[in-house]
Amino acid sequence: MSPRPGFVLEVDRSSPPSLLWHGEGFRLERLPVGTRVVHPPEPLAAIEEPDEAIRHALEHPQGDSAPLSALLRPGMRLTIAFDDVSLPLPPMRAPDVRQRVIEAVLDTAAAAGVDDVVLMAALALHRRMTEPELRHALGDRIYDAFAPHGLLVQHDAEDPSNLEHLGQTEMGEDVEINKRAATSDLIVYVNINLVAMDGGHKSVATGLASYRSLRHHHNVHTMVHSRSFMDQERSELHSSNWRMGRHLAASGVKVFQIETTLNNDTFPDPFRFLSRREWEWTARDRATYLATTAGLARAPDRVKRTIFQSMRAPVGLTSVQAGEVEAVHRLTTANVYRQQLVEVEGQSDVLLMGLPYICPYNVNSIMNPILVMCLGLGYFFNLYRGKPLVRPGGALIMSHPTPWAFDPVFHPSYIDFFEQVLAETTDPAEIEEKYEQSFATDPWYIHLYRTGHAYHGVHPFYMWYWGAHALDHLGRVIIVGGDPAAVRRLGFKSASTLPDALEMAEDVVGRHPSITYLRCPPLLMADVR
Amino acid sequence: MKALQFDRSAARYALARAAGEVVAGGGARVGPLRLVETEPPALPGPEWRRVAPLLAGICGSDLATVDGRSSRYFEPIVSFPFVPGHEVVGELADGGPDDGARVVIEPVLGCAARAIEPPCPGCASGHTGSCERVAFGHLKPGLQTGFCSDVGGGWSAALVAHPSQLHRVPDGMADEEAVMVEPTACAVHAALSAGPLEGRTVAVLGAGTLGLTVLAALRRFCLPGAVIAGAKHPEQRRLAAELGADEVVNPDGLARAVRRRTRSLDVGPRLSGGADVVFDCVGSAASLTEALGIVRPRGRVVMVGMPGSVRVDLTPLWHREIELVGAYAYGTEVTDGAAVRTFQLAFDLVREAGLGRLVSARYPLDRYTEALAHAGNAGRRGAVKVVFDLRHESRRPTWRTE
Numbered sequence: 001m002s003p004r005p006g007f008v009l010e011v012d013r014s015s016p017p018s019l020l021w022h023g024e025g026f027r028l029e030r031l032p033v034g035t036r037v038v039h040p041p042e043p044l045a046a047i048e049e050p051d052e053a054i055r056h057a058l059e060h061p062q063g064d065s066a067p068l069s070a071l072l073r074p075g076m077r078l079t080i081a082f083d084d085v086s087l088p089l090p091p092m093r094a095p096d097v098r099q100r101v102i103e104a105v106l107d108t109a110a111a112a113g114v115d116d117v118v119l120m121a122a123l124a125l126h127r128r129m130t131e132p133e134l135r136h137a138l139g140d141r142i143y144d145a146f147a148p149h150g151l152l153v154q155h156d157a158e159d160p161s162n163l164e165h166l167g168q169t170e171m172g173e174d175v176e177i178n179k180r181a182a183t184s185d186l187i188v189y190v191n192i193n194l195v196a197m198d199g200g201h202k203s204v205a206t207g208l209a210s211y212r213s214l215r216h217h218h219n220v221h222t223m224v225h226s227r228s229f230m231d232q233e234r235s236e237l238h239s240s241n242w243r244m245g246r247h248l249a250a251s252g253v254k255v256f257q258i259e260t261t262l263n264n265d266t267f268p269d270p271f272r273f274l275s276r277r278e279w280e281w282t283a284r285d286r287a288t289y290l291a292t293t294a295g296l297a298r299a300p301d302r303v304k305r306t307i308f309q310s311m312r313a314p315v316g317l318t319s320v321q322a323g324e325v326e327a328v329h330r331l332t333t334a335n336v337y338r339q340q341l342v343e344v345e346g347q348s349d350v351l352l353m354g355l356p357y358i359c360p361y362n363v364n365s366i367m368n369p370i371l372v373m374c375l376g377l378g379y380f381f382n383l384y385r386g387k388p389l390v391r392p393g394g395a396l397i398m399s400h401p402t403p404w405a406f407d408p409v410f411h412p413s414y415i416d417f418f419e420q421v422l423a424e425t426t427d428p429a430e431i432e433e434k435y436e437q438s439f440a441t442d443p444w445y446i447h448l449y450r451t452g453h454a455y456h457g458v459h460p461f462y463m464w465y466w467g468a469h470a471l472d473h474l475g476r477v478i479i480v481g482g483d484p485a486a487v488r489r490l491g492f493k494s495a496s497t498l499p500d501a502l503e504m505a506e507d508v509v510g511r512h513p514s515i516t517y518l519r520c521p522p523l524l525m526a527d528v529r
Numbered sequence: 530m531k532a533l534q535f536d537r538s539a540a541r542y543a544l545a546r547a548a549g550e551v552v553a554g555g556g557a558r559v560g561p562l563r564l565v566e567t568e569p570p571a572l573p574g575p576e577w578r579r580v581a582p583l584l585a586g587i588c589g590s591d592l593a594t595v596d597g598r599s600s601r602y603f604e605p606i607v608s609f610p611f612v613p614g615h616e617v618v619g620e621l622a623d624g625g626p627d628d629g630a631r632v633v634i635e636p637v638l639g640c641a642a643r644a645i646e647p648p649c650p651g652c653a654s655g656h657t658g659s660c661e662r663v664a665f666g667h668l669k670p671g672l673q674t675g676f677c678s679d680v681g682g683g684w685s686a687a688l689v690a691h692p693s694q695l696h697r698v699p700d701g702m703a704d705e706e707a708v709m710v711e712p713t714a715c716a717v718h719a720a721l722s723a724g725p726l727e728g729r730t731v732a733v734l735g736a737g738t739l740g741l742t743v744l745a746a747l748r749r750f751c752l753p754g755a756v757i758a759g760a761k762h763p764e765q766r767r768l769a770a771e772l773g774a775d776e777v778v779n780p781d782g783l784a785r786a787v788r789r790r791t792r793s794l795d796v797g798p799r800l801s802g803g804a805d806v807v808f809d810c811v812g813s814a815a816s817l818t819e820a821l822g823i824v825r826p827r828g829r830v831v832m833v834g835m836p837g838s839v840r841v842d843l844t845p846l847w848h849r850e851i852e853l854v855g856a857y858a859y860g861t862e863v864t865d866g867a868a869v870r871t872f873q874l875a876f877d878l879v880r881e882a883g884l885g886r887l888v889s890a891r892y893p894l895d896r897y898t899e900a901l902a903h904a905g906n907a908g909r910r911g912a913v914k915v916v917f918d919l920r921h922e923s924r925r926p927t928w929r930t931e
Binding site for chain 1: 782
């Protein structure tokens with residue numbers, strides 16, 4: 001039976017309560033009659049022989065690229081860059097698709113006699129991956145073959161001796177990437193394309209770039225003018241990365257792009273009910289829900305976090321394409337859309353979301369309040385094509401515990417951003433102007449980014465900018481069930497219950513607003529007409 | 530007359546200490562402090578004046594005394610029983626010249642008040658806070674009014690003061706402003722004794738009366754480059770920002786704020802660099818430890834809050850060659866090349882910065898236990914300075930004839 005597409009269901013009196021994510025937990029809410037619930041499509045069928053599909057893609061490239069085997073020769077410098085721990089979400093069951101792809105690339109390189117090979121995690125300004133995370137992404141065989149010899153590296157955007165400035169785009173954007181990659185005869189980039197924003201020229205132009213380069217598109221102006229940043233046709237973020245990618249190519253940097261897409265089979269067996277439509281829940285689903293919520297209610301935060309963060313997604317590969325970047329990415333995007341697009345007719349007054357425990361930047365860590373903002377107003381709000389699910393001046397209601405809690409190892413600059421910058425202002429433009437430079441060049445944050453596992457000092461700013469379009473668009477943001485002090489610090493309103501939140505939204509949307517509930521994850525992208 | 534009197538009683542002192550550990554100000558209920566009917570103090574000499582207090586503040590050192598936390602260091606320089614209260618605005622009340630005029634008491638009982646000739650080097654140079662003779666002369670020991678059994682204190686209907694202690698309150702200055710002059714003088718002295726601060730990074734620990742007045746003094750007299758304040762409570766944070774802090778953070782975020790501002794690195798419990806000068810306006814082991822951790826090598830820590838007996842690791846003091854200096858009371862300051870009495874500068878600052886607003890609550894003497902409990906928890910209760918309001922006590926008590 002072919003998977004059912006996503007669809008919009010209007011709540012009526014007979015509808016069962018809807019499941020809302022709430023951090024490391026979830027709740028069933030009886031939504032007001034008339035609420036539109038946007039359900040994600042069911043998972044597409046996974047490719048049955050992924051290794052074979054990967055090898056086929058390498059030898060049958062897209063665009064004007066030669067097959068990978070034809071690009072490899074003895075004596076060449078080969079850099080294999082790969083997406084970091086921020087993808088996919090949740091981390092996928094082993095073997096990770098990066099492992100499968102890189103094993104195939106290494107086999108091809110070995111057959112061609114290439115012996116100068118470096119593996120490189122494309123961190124941009126993300127934190128360095130831990131050894132277990134690298135082992136999970138690459139597999140023990142690759143890790144043990146490369147890491148002990150210093151051939152498995154993590155891009156360091158603050159190592160001036162290992163950055164190459166390749167000039168500026170026609171728009172004056174600095175293009176500066178990792179020197180080893182820039183001076184390689186070939187970069188093979190191994191991507192996981194979870195959402196439509198990922199991949200394409202963004203892989204190298206962002207993943208291997210320096211702050212000097214990233215600041216040209218990771219800024220408030222770009223984000224406010226990306227409507228949405230998930231929609232390549234209307235994304236300034238995309239345009240800037242494409243200019244940089246083309247500049248790289250014109251500068252002689254050769255990239256062989258390998259992109260993969262995954263289905264949205266997101267949750268393993270015990271949690272399958274999270275993907276099912278509520279009216280199709282079996283007695284076992286209901287029992288599992290009750291048992292899980294009862295258990296979680298009693299568990300300390302640390303235990304809950306451990307349970308959820310150890311979840312491995314049973315996602316399957318739906319496509320793999322390789323070759324010239326833009327040709328590859330056109331196919332990739334089509335495959336992402338094939339899995340995620342859901343048609344929605346028009347906007348509503350209120351957009352409702354349940355935010356889960358994870359976003360790209362808190363894998364194995366705490367979802368701090370800035371990441372709550374970024375996930376809701378950045379990622380989820382921007383999961384649209386056409387126009388936002390909520391009208392200009394409308395209200396966004398998000399459900400998440402939003403604890404005033406931070407991971408001091410992964411997110412040290414977030415703590416200062418939250419406690420000192422947001423205490424002064426929540427206006428993205430003002431924050432950018434007054435504070436970005438000092439955080440971006442802070443020697444302590446740079447030290448922690450380079451030697452520990454800390455996100456770069458400027459990263460919380462990017463998280464805030466990610467929500468700039470939503471902040472610009474919305475009339476009110478309300479968080480249900482959050483720590484009131486943390487929610488206030490974000491500049492949002494805090495509500496104890498969904499009915500309270502709807503009442504608090506009344507003065508911007510009236511007493512009988514139209515409501516859309518984005519039931520996500522599993523991931524979907526609204527095609528709003 | 531009515532007075533709050535502090536007696537020497539080891540048993541009650543121990544009780545006060547126990548109660549004060551449970552709740553700040555709790556020592557007032559069980560300790561040596563009692564509300565009594567007593568005779569007004571006699572005039573120690575012909576030039577002395579009688580003063581009827583109008584408002585008298587409750588200071589951190591008073592609370593430490595009431596709660597049995599004072600250092601035994603003070604034993605030789607106080608005399609029992611004493612009437613506390615050294616932050617005083619009152620009226621001259623003896624029928625002498627300017628009778629009825631309002632005055633602020635400069636409470637240090639230095640050589641002039643003690644009729645010691647020649648004066649000690651401290652008093653001779655105008656630094657009365659450094660008087661070497663506070664246990665000598667014709668007065669009983671007492672470093673200040675409020676700690677000497679011969680002169681009384683502000684927590685009563687009457688005290689006596691030497692003319693050298695009296696400062697006329699300018700017309701138009703409210704009592705609430707005038708009662709802030711003494712603590713403000715402490716802050717002015719602390720700010721001006723910290724060395725040159727122009728363009729420097731300064732951190733202030735604590736945002737009670739001392740911390741807030743230090744902030745105001747820094748902004749008025751020292752032109753620092755940046756002032757970062759650690760303040761625990763919302764009202765304190767609001768006032769700290771209003772009074773001149775460039776950045777106000779929770780106390781647990783102060784080290785991070787200083788680190789970020791000075792672009793230092795974090796080296797375990799301390800910063801690689803740090804603030805040029807740190808004002809410790811708390812005076813606890815924790816605050817001093819933090820001050821030593823966030824001041825730069827060869828920087829200066831100014832102890833403004835009264836510390837008492839604390840246990841602190843002084844290794845950073847040695848290793849980083851930090852200067853640790855105390856800032857007690859006041860005397861004479863040099864600003865713009867001229868010597869000026871600290872109190873004069875304080876009068877100006879109180880008026881310019883509107884420090885009268887720091888007076889948050891007024892209590893009659895009868896409700897002293899409530900007043901001290903309020904003062905002990907001032908920050909948490911949104912208050913800064915709690916004072917006794919004696920304006921409604923019976924005035925001009927019958928003075929004892931000489």
